[in-house]
Structure formats: structure tokens, C-alpha cells
Amino acid sequence: MPLPTPATDEAIALLQALVRIDTSNPPGHETAAAELLASHLRQDGYEPQLLEAAPGRTNLVVRHKGDGTGGGPLLLTGHLDVAPADATGWKHPPFSAEIAEGWLWGRGTLDMKNHLAACATVMRQIARDGLKLKRDVIFAAVADEEAGCALGSKFLVDQHPDLIRAEYALGELGAFTFHMAGRRLYPIQVGHKGLAWLTLRAKGMAGHGSIPLEDSAPMRLARAVMRLGNMPLPVHVTEPARRMLEGMGRALGAGSSLALKLACRPALTDFVLQNLIRDEKGRRLFGAVLRNTASVTQLKAGVAPNVYPLVAEATVDGRLLPGQATADLLREVRDVVDDDDVVCEAFRELPATESPTDTPLYRLLEEAVRAMDPGGAPYPQLVPGFTDAGELARLGIRTYGFSPLVFPEGEVSLPDLIHGVDERIPLDGFRRGVQTLWDVVLGFCG
Numbered sequence: 001m002p003l004p005t006p007a008t009d010e011a012i013a014l015l016q017a018l019v020r021i022d023t024s025n026p027p028g029h030e031t032a033a034a035e036l037l038a039s040h041l042r043q044d045g046y047e048p049q050l051l052e053a054a055p056g057r058t059n060l061v062v063r064h065k066g067d068g069t070g071g072g073p074l075l076l077t078g079h080l081d082v083a084p085a086d087a088t089g090w091k092h093p094p095f096s097a098e099i100a101e102g103w104l105w106g107r108g109t110l111d112m113k114n115h116l117a118a119c120a121t122v123m124r125q126i127a128r129d130g131l132k133l134k135r136d137v138i139f140a141a142v143a144d145e146e147a148g149c150a151l152g153s154k155f156l157v158d159q160h161p162d163l164i165r166a167e168y169a170l171g172e173l174g175a176f177t178f179h180m181a182g183r184r185l186y187p188i189q190v191g192h193k194g195l196a197w198l199t200l201r202a203k204g205m206a207g208h209g210s211i212p213l214e215d216s217a218p219m220r221l222a223r224a225v226m227r228l229g230n231m232p233l234p235v236h237v238t239e240p241a242r243r244m245l246e247g248m249g250r251a252l253g254a255g256s257s258l259a260l261k262l263a264c265r266p267a268l269t270d271f272v273l274q275n276l277i278r279d280e281k282g283r284r285l286f287g288a289v290l291r292n293t294a295s296v297t298q299l300k301a302g303v304a305p306n307v308y309p310l311v312a313e314a315t316v317d318g319r320l321l322p323g324q325a326t327a328d329l330l331r332e333v334r335d336v337v338d339d340d341d342v343v344c345e346a347f348r349e350l351p352a353t354e355s356p357t358d359t360p361l362y363r364l365l366e367e368a369v370r371a372m373d374p375g376g377a378p379y380p381q382l383v384p385g386f387t388d389a390g391e392l393a394r395l396g397i398r399t400y401g402f403s404p405l406v407f408p409e410g411e412v413s414l415p416d417l418i419h420g421v422d423e424r425i426p427l428d429g430f431r432r433g434v435q436t437l438w439d440v441v442l443g444f445c446g
């Protein structure tokens, strides 16, 4: 059933209004955006609940009741906050939401106010059409995802689980066009890596900077950081990564299919990545789903130019494959660093998630992608980053990353724009995405 054109027009106008509310996190301040969504939903008779996790940090939950004969609820969810944006270098200011050249420009247009606008539009149309559904459809717009979910999905799972408990959820990162080797791929997120943020702390002797010290804390730390940068951690081939690479291989054709199969043999992984995968982004992505990773992102040492400090510290953004624990990553990092005077410990952890692909909903999502873009190839994706799916998994919710969008081939790819400069969404592709989300919700709950 096609979604009426006025509804997709409304989705675009709502997205524009949402982008103009600056919800950069930190500090977040999602309340105005949550209230805007609430005012839209009220126009069609909904009574959304606004739940404040901390001052200014509001989450929204609303439900369309079904009769339950089709199964448990479907949760549509997205986050209200966005990554900070420095206006320097942007063609159109990041919070102006200007429409130009067929695009809507601004921070959050892809990550992920687009999905919020699409979900709200679908909810409103369900109410307008007075549809009788076989499952409840819940919409949750959450705060604080960009800073780790504490005041958003984690807060809802801990404090208001009954409001959002669902059999399945459709959230961010999936069903957008990923152009590779002339093919149009559509990753559908079925899991994401876990997180283990680490501190590396190197100890050394204090002293005067005028007399060089070989084993100073900064030097020890620098050596550890260099080793981590130069020596990849061990390969672990997990089931979600194997399914992902097989799915991508099928879409890319026989040669790539063979290469990606070989990449799943740990003894051959590095050879294949270095010699058979020409696409630089593909190589980095495949490497990230076949190993735990440890990226050094912050360095801290010293108080004055002429004083050797006792301690130097690095922050490591560690990511864990499904089935791997923080202790496994710590062991791998210590093996690489190989220095007893560099202590390594975790200060923040989130588990990996994994949702099955042999479900009626997953099959429907693949069909919907093929209908949205005939010739496009969906595949199940293990995402290197984390999303709200991790928190939702604590309630047994199976989350798929599915915020459909047809993205044209050009000088930029969608992953480059997320958290980047000139984030923007193609209007035509967004319309097709909103329609696809509508088809999925009706197909699964109608």
C-alpha cells in the first residue's frame, strides 16, 4: 500500500525541523526535539510519554495497540542526539537543514533524525488510516546514544522496561546503499561489536628534561602505542562475521566471494586482506569484523616542558567481537605491548549483540530492500561500532539496523558523512526509504 505523498512530504518537513534543533551530545539537550515529535504525534490522537532521565535529557515513547494475534510488539527506535558538528568546512551550516541540489543538509540527517522522522510519519499514518494491527507498534525516540546510551536506551531498559519491551526492534545503521565494486549493497545490521575502553598507563622515572631519560613514562607509552598501531590483534572468525562476508561475497560476484571465503580462514586472513582486497575501506571494515580492535584515541602526559612525568596515559577504544570478553582483549593488548611497566585496564564495557537471521522479520527486511531497489543486494552486517541494540538486547529484544535509504553513487559514500562534514540525505532516496519502512511495518504487523 503506497504511503500518500503528503505523508512523505511531512517526513521531510519534520526531518528539517528536527535537524534545526541542535542536540549535539555532549551536552545532548534532547528535550525540545522530543517535544516536537510529541506535538506531531498528538495531532493524530497519540498520547506520547515524555520521560526525563536527567534535566533536559528527555526520551519519548508512544504505542499503537494491536490485537496481539500476530505476536509481540515491534519497536521502532532511534536516538535524538547527534555527534557535535563544527561549522567550519560545511557547505551549508550543520543546523540550518537547508534543501539544495536535491539534498537536505545537516547534522543528524543520516545519524539518525531521518529514521525518527520516518518512524513518526509511519506512526501517524497508521493512526490516520485507523489500521487494525496484529502486533503493537511502539516508537521510542531516545536520548544520549552518542555518549553511550546511559540517559536513553539504558535508562528506559532499567527504569521503564514495560514501555518498550518488544519481540523485535528496527533501529539505526542498515538498509542504506553501500556502493562497492559497481554493486549496490544494503547492509542490515544483525549485531554489533562490544566495547571495552581501556587505559594504558606507563610508569617511568621523574627527572629534569635537560638530561635525557631512556625509560621515561612518555617514551614507554609511545613505544606501546606504536606497537598497538603496527601489530594487528589475532583473528577470530565469528558466525556473524562469516555470514556477513558470505553475503557480501554473493553480492559482489565469484572473485570477491572466493576472496572473502578465504579471508575467513585465520591463517589466510592477512594475506587476503593485504593482497586480494583492493578497496581500502573494504579492507579496514573486514579487518574490524575479524578481530578485536584496540585504537589509541587519547594521550595524556606531563605538566611542564622541562619535567619528566611519573606517568603517561593513553585511552584505547577497544572493540570486542561477539563471544569475546574484556579479559580476552586485555590479554591480547598486553601481549602486543609486551612491557610490564605499562598497565592496561578497562574503564567502560558494553557487550556485543547478535540477532538471528532465520526469522520472518529478517526475511521480510531483505524482501523490502529488494523491492526498494531492484538489483540491490541485502546482507547481514556485523557493525564495528555500537548502537542502542546492545541495551535493548537486555530485554531480549532482537534488533535489526533498518533505516532504509537509497543513497546515490558519487564522490561521497554514506559512511563518510556520518559524524563527518556535509552530512546530508538525498530527498528522493529518503522518500523511498520512508515508503519501505511503511511497507515493512504493515507487512509485519498488518
Ligand SMILES: [Zn+2]
Pocket (backbone or CB within 6 Å): 079, 111, 112, 145, 172
Ligand atoms: Zn547513530
